[in-house]
Structure formats: structure tokens, C-alpha cells
Amino acid sequence: MTTKKNICIIGAGIGGLTTGLLLTKQGHTVHIFEKEKCVGGRARSFKGDDLTLDEYTSILSKTHMTLPFSDPPLDTIFEKKMLNGYTLDLGFHVIGGEVQTYLQQMLSPFKQQVNLLGSRLGYIHENGFNYPFLSKGDKFKMIPLILRLIFARESTMKQLDKISMTETIKKYGKGKMKLVLEVFPRVITTVNNLDTISTGETFRAQKNLLQGAKPVGYPQFGLTYISDAIVQCIIQNKGTIHLNTPVSGISITNGKATGIVADGKDQSFDAVISNTLVQDLFTIAQEKHFPSEYVNTVKSLEGTGSLCAYYSLKHVDARLLGKTFIFIQRNAGVNGNDAVGMIDFMTALPESRLSPQSHYLVQSYIICTPKEAKTKTTVDHLREILDNQLHQLIPEYRSNLDWALYPAIWQLDGVAKTITDIKPEIKTPVENLYLVGDCVKAPGVGINCALNSAQLVQAHMT
Ligand SMILES: Cc1cc2nc3c(=O)[nH]c(=O)nc-3n(C[C@H](O)[C@H](O)[C@H](O)COP(=O)(O)OP(=O)(O)OC[C@H]3O[C@@H](n4cnc5c(N)ncnc54)[C@H](O)[C@@H]3O)c2cc1C
CATH class of the missing domain: 3.50.50.60 (FAD/NAD(P)-binding domain)
Known part of the structure; x- marks a missing residue:
């Protein structure tokens, strides 16, 4: 007892x-x-209606963040009360989908519940996007590895803990599998440098992802x-x-x-x-x-870092609503060379209740190191990448834009894995x-x- x-x-x-x-x-x-x-x-999260400019900047600085850019300037956003009717987090957030069951089990005896909006992951490429990221054909080709992952014992994972993803990619990275191995470990750890990401840790997390019906979620409200x-x-x-x-x-x-x-x-x-x-x-x-x-x-x-962006848009193509997209920017000039990020439209769903009617909140982020998140020239470049990736999905997004906020964070994860x-x-x-x-x-x-x-x-x- x-x-x-x-x-x-x-x-x-x-x-x-x-x-x-x-x-x-x-x-x-x-x-x-x-x-x-x-x-x-x-x-x-905080409600835009209740927030003053001073409070917003104070919240950001207390949480190891800053706001290097906004469109229009931040004082105009607050003067014109442009955030009224919005609920914002500190920055981009989606949650690993396997949490849904855990939360429900924990909360239901108390008659509390959290509705997680769920999404699969799509992929932004030069000519548009794929949704989902892996087609049935891709999955079929990867079945042997997927099965090995699902049935791998913890002792096998432990052996892989000390092996970097760079080594694993050299061994198994061919065709679409190479892209999968380049992208997912970065998303899972919020670290771009594959030399420092552990294969065991990645496969453990990927095993969990494979077991959930919807790999990522975001709570309504x-x-x-x-x-x-x-x-x-x-x-x-x-x-x-x-x-x-x-x-x-x-x-x-x-x-x-x-x-x-x-x-x-x-x-x-x-x-x-x-x-x-x-x-x-x-x-x-x-x-x-x-x-x-x-x-x-x-x-x-050390923690992990990123540059985030919130875009409030007047229109979003119905094909994008509720979906989440990954991208990889080659030669991004960051530690690890390529930078991975995500653009999420779960928050743009009307049922997320995060924005006023007929406005759509789109959240995105791109991974960098804590030091890069504090470096002006790097965040300038990362902002360009985020905007260009959104442009790939919505070419006319600038004419639909109400406002945009770009928070930078250098303690996203408390300690990088x-x-x-x-x-x-x-x-x-x-x-x-x-x-x-x-x-x-x-x-x-x-x-x-x-x-x-x-x-x-x-x-x-x-
Ligand atoms: C911009 C941003 C984006 C992120 N994106 C994602 C994402 O997409 N997916 C994801 O899974 N995670 C994401 N994260 C990380 C996620 O938010 C954190 O992992 C999680 O919230 C950490 O929770 P925690 O309880 O460990 O710590 P914290 O949330 O840091 O809680 C610590 C608490 O301790 C309090 N405290 C500190 N010192 C004292 C003291 N002396 N006395 C009393 N109280 C004290 C603090 O005020 C705070 O409330 C993101 C984080 C940020 C900032």
C-alpha cells in the first residue's frame, strides 16, 4: 500500500x-x-481581447522568446485591436497524437474532456503538396522496415540509442525512405543536425506515431x-x-x-x-x-529553438483546412545544413474556435538552434523560408493576410534530446x-x- x-x-x-x-x-x-x-x-494560450502590448512582450521575455518581426508593426496590431477574437499560444504547437487516449483516461473519471483535433502529415514540395506524406504505394515499399519497427524490442532500441541518424541514413536511406529519415527525426526532436540525433530515440517515437491513427493533434479552444x-x-x-x-x-x-x-x-x-x-x-x-x-x-x-509564424488569413482553400504539412529547406544555412518545419491548418478549422468568424489562423515553425533563434541574420532568412513555404501552399496568401506574428524561441524543449x-x-x-x-x-x-x-x-x- x-x-x-x-x-x-x-x-x-x-x-x-x-x-x-x-x-x-x-x-x-x-x-x-x-x-x-x-x-x-x-x-x-492567451486571448487577444484581454492582452496589452506590454503584457504580450512581457510574457514572451519571461518564456525565453522575442518577436523579431510582425506585419504590420506590433504597436499597430495592438492599437487597431487586430488580435481581438483570437486565441494564441506562445508559438506553434501540435501534440504527438498518442496523447489523446492518455488525456481521456486521465480526465474522464472527473467528467472533464479535451477534444483534440487530429491530423495526418502532408509534405510541401516544389510543385505543391502531397497529402498524406506517404502514399499507399510508399507504405507498401516500406512495410518491412515498418514491421521491424513495430515489433522491435526495447533492447534493440537501446543498441540504436548511440547511433546517429546520419549513420542510419547512409545505411538505409534510399528513395522516399531517405526523405522520411531526413525529415521525421528532425520533427520528432526539434533539432536539425542529424549527426546529433539518436536513431533509437527516433525509432521509438516513430513507433508511437505509427500506432496512433492521427499522428498529430491540437486541442479545440x-x-x-x-x-x-x-x-x-x-x-x-x-x-x-x-x-x-x-x-x-x-x-x-x-x-x-x-x-x-x-x-x-x-x-x-x-x-x-x-x-x-x-x-x-x-x-x-x-x-x-x-x-x-x-x-x-x-x-x-541546452534547449531547442525555432522561429514560429502565426498568419491570420481571410481565406483558406478547403483542401488545406485541418491538415498539417512538413517541409525541408535544403542548404538553409543552419546547424545541420537543412532545416525542417511545419505549417498547420488544424488551427484554421472553424471548430478550433481560435479566430473570429471568416478568419483563419495558420501556425508554422522552422527549427533552429537556440543561438540561431537569437541571431538577426539567421531569423531574417528563416522568416523568408517560412513565408515562401506558405506561398507554395497558398500562392495568393499575401493578398489575404490580416496580420502576421513571428515569435522566436530559444527554450522550446527544456533540454534537447x-x-x-x-x-x-x-x-x-x-x-x-x-x-x-x-x-x-x-x-x-x-x-x-x-x-x-x-x-x-x-x-x-x-
Ligand atoms: C513556442 C513554443 C512552441 C512549442 N511547440 C511545441 C510543439 O509543437 N509540440 C510540443 O509537444 N511541445 C512544444 N513546445 C514545448 C512545450 O510547450 C513544453 O515541452 C511543455 O509545455 C513543457 O511543460 P513543462 O511542464 O515541462 O514546463 P513549463 O511549461 O516550462 O512549466 C514550468 C512552470 O514552472 C513555473 N516556475 C518556474 N520557476 C518557478 C518557481 N521558482 N516557483 C514557482 N513556479 C515556477 C513556470 O512559471 C511554469 O509555469 C513548444 C514550446 C514553445 C515555447
Whole structure:
């Protein structure tokens, strides 16, 4: 039987909230402390009507983002209230489709549900697009590899963990398979450099993709809808969420976490779970309690980056609505040489409820490194690529454009999942101190990693 504990979670991102819900379900007492006035962390949406220019730029800077371009200029967008009626996330977001079942299982006992709009992936090429990316004929040719993937054991995947995608492409990359192996590992990791992407990690994620009917999804009403639904369940289970309450310290005595400092008060807990960016851990936990190698490794971990674009259009061809497209830009001048990105029209569906009637929200992104996301000449070039790729799909899009926002991000994933960057384990060297979220070692990346890490923490607590 599980001993009931008094548990503190630092951060109400999607990883912290999910952990909170799973632990309240086990009967633990859970307190979640969030420094901001709202939940959701990086998976947060905001309503254009309520937003001021200052608030928008402040939200972006607090989440390691900036807005290098917009059309028209940002102050005009706000003066003319052009974002009224829109719901926006921080930047492009789609979720790995296998999450749908997980969310429903978690939320349905509480009579909560999240409707995920689902899409398959298409491909933008020089003369237009293919949808879906792989035709029946392509799949038929790839069946031997697909079957090997589906039935591969974890021990085989582990052997592939240290092999780079560049090596794998040299071995198996022929015809359409080469394109698949060049594109999907980049989408799955948000990293362009195939030398640093692990084959094991890619195949694991691809195996999950193959098992889901719709590989990518997006929640109706915006991303915050997921966090809000989880919050309702936590409250029903008598968990407590303290908003506007930054944690300023983790109390550690004799190698054991004993509580936190928040609101200027010491508060005792049986276990402390940090959902903050892992690189920030030592701003609230004293380094002297951890082995120095652990401190140095954690502090040096790098996230991933991208340039996103939101386009509000007056018209979208019905053939594109609800679909999501991948592209690869050769010789993009980025680390890894070629850059992959996506343009998504799930958000353009009227049932997404993200834009006023007769307006269509299209979201897109192109992968780059955190450093590239901060470099003016690189983002200039990446913007051009994004616009050109949209032009491939909608040649007349400029005459339909209401406005466009281009947020750049250098902490998309908390820690990049590469061969060189090893994400830290859920359990830290300090007893009763755990990590949760997209920075830690758990299956998938982004939101999927954050959700999966919550399950791992729950298993540790049991
Ligand atoms: C622009 C952009 C695009 C993205 N696109 C995708 C995508 O397409 N697909 C995908 O799967 N993922 C995507 N991601 C990544 C995804 O948003 C994250 O992986 C996920 O939201 C991380 O959740 P988390 O719970 O790990 O962390 P976070 O969301 O970062 O939550 C951490 C929380 O801790 C709080 N906090 C920090 N310090 C303290 C403190 N001292 N005291 C109290 N609270 C504190 C923060 O305010 C925050 O709310 C994207 C991210 C961005 C920014």
C-alpha cells in the first residue's frame, strides 16, 4: 500500500499539473506553487481581447522568446485591436497524437474532456503538396522496415540509442525512405543536425506515431484548455494550486529535501518535485547539496529553438483546412545544413474556435538552434523560408493576410534530446527531490515528454 505523503510541486506547467493530478489520485496531499498568475507554463494560450502590448512582450521575455518581426508593426496590431477574437499560444504547437487516449483516461473519471483535433502529415514540395506524406504505394515499399519497427524490442532500441541518424541514413536511406529519415527525426526532436540525433530515440517515437491513427493533434479552444481541465480535476481531488507564489528556495538537510520557501515562509513537505527548467534548479536549490559533476552537467544542458509564424488569413482553400504539412529547406544555412518545419491548418478549422468568424489562423515553425533563434541574420532568412513555404501552399496568401506574428524561441524543449545532451533522471541525487517536465529523461519530447515524466514520478512515489 502507498504511504500517503504531503507533496509539493514547484511549477504549474503541464508536467507539474499532470504529476499533481496523478498523485492526488493516489491519495497524497498535493500543493502546487506557480510563480505566474496563470497555469500552463510554456503550453499556455492567451486571448487577444484581454492582452496589452506590454503584457504580450512581457510574457514572451519571461518564456525565453522575442518577436523579431510582425506585419504590420506590433504597436499597430495592438492599437487597431487586430488580435481581438483570437486565441494564441506562445508559438506553434501540435501534440504527438498518442496523447489523446492518455488525456481521456486521465480526465474522464472527473467528467472533464479535451477534444483534440487530429491530423495526418502532408509534405510541401516544389510543385505543391502531397497529402498524406506517404502514399499507399510508399507504405507498401516500406512495410518491412515498418514491421521491424513495430515489433522491435526495447533492447534493440537501446543498441540504436548511440547511433546517429546520419549513420542510419547512409545505411538505409534510399528513395522516399531517405526523405522520411531526413525529415521525421528532425520533427520528432526539434533539432536539425542529424549527426546529433539518436536513431533509437527516433525509432521509438516513430513507433508511437505509427500506432496512433492521427499522428498529430491540437486541442479545440487552445492549449490552455488542457491545463484548465487538469486543474479542475486536481481541485475535485482536493489538491491546492497557489498562483502568484514563486518558490524561492528548496530546503535540504543531510542530503534530504524537507520542504520549500515560498511567501517568505519555510513550509515542510515529505517530497519536493521541481517542474522548473532544470538549468534553473540551482537558483532555488543550493549547489553544495549535489555532486559537482551533476551540477555542471545540468547547468550546461541546452534547449531547442525555432522561429514560429502565426498568419491570420481571410481565406483558406478547403483542401488545406485541418491538415498539417512538413517541409525541408535544403542548404538553409543552419546547424545541420537543412532545416525542417511545419505549417498547420488544424488551427484554421472553424471548430478550433481560435479566430473570429471568416478568419483563419495558420501556425508554422522552422527549427533552429537556440543561438540561431537569437541571431538577426539567421531569423531574417528563416522568416523568408517560412513565408515562401506558405506561398507554395497558398500562392495568393499575401493578398489575404490580416496580420502576421513571428515569435522566436530559444527554450522550446527544456533540454534537447540528442546523443550528446543526456537529460537528467527523474530522481535527483538529493533524497525526496524529483524533477518533472520536458527537461528530464522520459519518452518523447515537448508536451509528450512532460506528460510521460509525470507517470514516471508517480511510479517512483508508489
Ligand atoms: C513556442 C513554443 C512552441 C512549442 N511547440 C511545441 C510543439 O509543437 N509540440 C510540443 O509537444 N511541445 C512544444 N513546445 C514545448 C512545450 O510547450 C513544453 O515541452 C511543455 O509545455 C513543457 O511543460 P513543462 O511542464 O515541462 O514546463 P513549463 O511549461 O516550462 O512549466 C514550468 C512552470 O514552472 C513555473 N516556475 C518556474 N520557476 C518557478 C518557481 N521558482 N516557483 C514557482 N513556479 C515556477 C513556470 O512559471 C511554469 O509555469 C513548444 C514550446 C514553445 C515555447
